[in-house]
Amino acid sequence: MASPAAEAAADATSVERTGQKRHAVDETPLRSEEAPRESYRFKTKKLKNRRPDKSKILTTTGRVEEVLVQDVKALFDKLNLEHKETELPELPAEIQVSIQELSSTGEGLGIQVGSDSGHIYTVPFTVPGDTVKARVFKHYIGYKYSMADFLEVTSPSPDRDESLVKCQYFATCSGCQFQMLPYSYQLEHKKSIVEKAYKNFSGLRPEMVPAVGDTIGSPLEYGYRTKLTPHFDGPPDSRRSDGRNGIKRSFNEVPPIGFMKKGTKVTIDIEDCPIGTDAVRNGNKRERKRVADKISKYHKGATLLLRESTERIPKADFEVSKEDDADAVIEDRGDHIHRKTCVTNPNDKSTEYVDDFKFVNPAGAFFQNNNSILPIFTQYIREHIFPSTPDHGITNLIDAYSGSGLFTITLSSLFESSLGVDISASSILSANTNATLNRLPESSAYFIAADAGQLFSAIKAPPAKTVVMIDPPRKGCDEAFIKQLIEYKATRIVYVSCNVHTQARDIGVLVDGFPGVDGGFGPGNGSYILESLRGFDFFPQTGHVESVAVLQRKRRVWNDQK
């Protein structure tokens, strides 16, 4: 789920207005029911480098505040606004906002009705075309925008459809942003996120970026999340009394167990979350009851794990046992049954099927969270892993950032040899188990625990016959990795990302080049062409998009792939 800690922006020049008095520092008074907001500070210097500074190579961080500032600037230019900071309302202020755009961070961006301040307001849970009442809580005068809480819709956009909302906590909980939007609208918006990411963060000339493909949707728009992690905070004062001073605080009542209230660090009680799978939702009920029954034993806050696990049983062998766990969800899958349960101990195993591939991992370990889209997603990768020319000669796969082997294993049959690499030794342990479960001998799928940045010096596979898959964490690749990847000269690269902004940054370097390597840095000087780009919606109802970029090494120039 999107962390509310990443939901907002700030800068060192932010100014609070209380009457005519200005403060050079953030002195937002706490709202009575809330803990302090996140410290939204970030380095002004970085923001001033709006175009990636290629002398530093990878400057974009991909954080929400960086992304938001670009969207605000674009809207400011589009509306041809003239900024008048003297016209800004005193805080806190309830104002009417006319929403103009949806930002890549999921908030609506709008202007105050009846004001000519030329200032932009970010309001969550809104749609372009809405007019809403919002409470402004923070000005970022230097960036010409302010943040506001959503209060109510005054006049709805024709695109808003409240009948689509399936969760009673929507517009309070920080998890989902788009339940009021038709799914086709969400997918279109996610395509625009990919487009804007490459415009704002790749540094590439527009002609170097192919038309972004339509976003591939999730077969399940609700009930798709195979993992949720609700939490509860400790008893009042528990932070100051961790037991070391002999005082153990206890709960007087069951605390709220759930997710953060949007824009705050306050946990709200969430009885049920409809984006979870049925097994996960059953697990949530059971865990909430377990915590409530044993609340006297807790002295601190905790995070609960809810991870779906699937048992595949041939239909002929399946018989509902009288003692069967009432929480189990039974799905008819043709010649077999899927019996789905919820695992709550992070060290217990959870099993997942992607088509007929089987993956067994510790329940607390990373695995993609939307099983329904994985067959489509892995098929797309299979269809794009090779160039369209039949004589490509590619026989080897390197799956950097392999985790427990999702791509190595689902692609392995296409290659003579596949190598998965991950920095986490426990993921590699699982990857080896998964290779065995899928009957892949070491000669066809091999895994090593290593830092991807150190990988290529040890690789023997001939680069002209090798495709490299990349699926790094949100922060993207680091410079050591990108430099080595370029020097290695793999013939093709498929880059999967859960943060399209850092992906755009990294691909900008693969296409425009790395200073001092090969043809050096300059527009189009790099050794790769960005062949295709497309978003996948792993997280319907939220502002997130996963993207897949495919790069092909240029045939010309280096003459070095022998």
Ligand SMILES: C[S@@+](CC[C@H](N)C(=O)[O-])C[C@H]1O[C@@H](n2cnc3c(N)ncnc32)[C@H](O)[C@@H]1O
């Ligand atoms: C987004 S996950 C992708 C995992 C896998 N591709 C999947 O889909 O299940 C990113 C993975 O990168 C790994 N990782 C992070 N930093 C790394 C590094 N420097 N070198 C190698 N792997 C790294 C993490 O352990 C994690 O498994």
